[in-house]
Amino acid sequence: MNTDHLQTIWAPRILSILRIVAALIFFEHGSQKLLGFPAHPSPPAVMSLSWIAGALELVGGALLVLGLFTRPVAFILSGEMAFAYWLSHAPRSFFPVLNGGDAAILYCFVFLYLAFAGGGPWSLDTRRSEKG
Numbered sequence: 811m812n813t814d815h816l817q818t819i820w821a822p823r824i825l826s827i828l829r830i831v832a833a834l835i836f837f838e839h840g841s842q843k844l845l846g847f848p849a850h851p852s853p854p855a856v857m858s859l860s861w862i863a864g865a866l867e868l869v870g871g872a873l874l875v876l877g878l879f880t881r882p883v884a885f886i887l888s889g890e891m892a893f894a895y896w897l898s899h900a901p902r903s904f905f906p907v908l909n910g911g912d913a914a915i916l917y918c919f920v921f922l923y924l925a926f927a928g929g930g931p932w933s934l935d936t937r938r939s940e941k942g
Contacts, residue, residue: 823932827930828924829874832920833871833873838871840864840870843861844868866886870886877933878933880933881924881925885925887921888919891915891917892914895911895914
């Protein structure tokens with residue numbers, strides 16, 4: 811297989827797919843916290859840290875699915891996940907597999923990558939830049 815073809819054609823497309831899939835799963839965390847779907851055992855109190863996290867996950871996840879304002883949104887969400895890891899997970903154990911923070915770490919670094927790489931060709935950011 812031609813590696814130039816993989817690099818020029820498929821790498822940008824896979825970047826968009828990574829953004830969309832990560833954002834959809836992240837959006838689900840926000841919809842669970844704020845909208846109760848899927849069912850959440852106890853909704854967070856308004857303006858609590860969990861509620862603010864849910865708002866960031868819901869709105870930020872939706873923006874990333876669309877690929878709109880990808881770089882700044884991904885940067886903010888990367889910070890949110892770093893904050894969540896150190897505040898909620900790290901105190902439980904040094905090891906992410908034991909403290910339940912492996913997803914937070916993964917989101918943190920996927921979003922950090924998107925903050926630098928952008929949303930890829932299948933994004934509203936790309937559409938907007940092509941028109942301008």
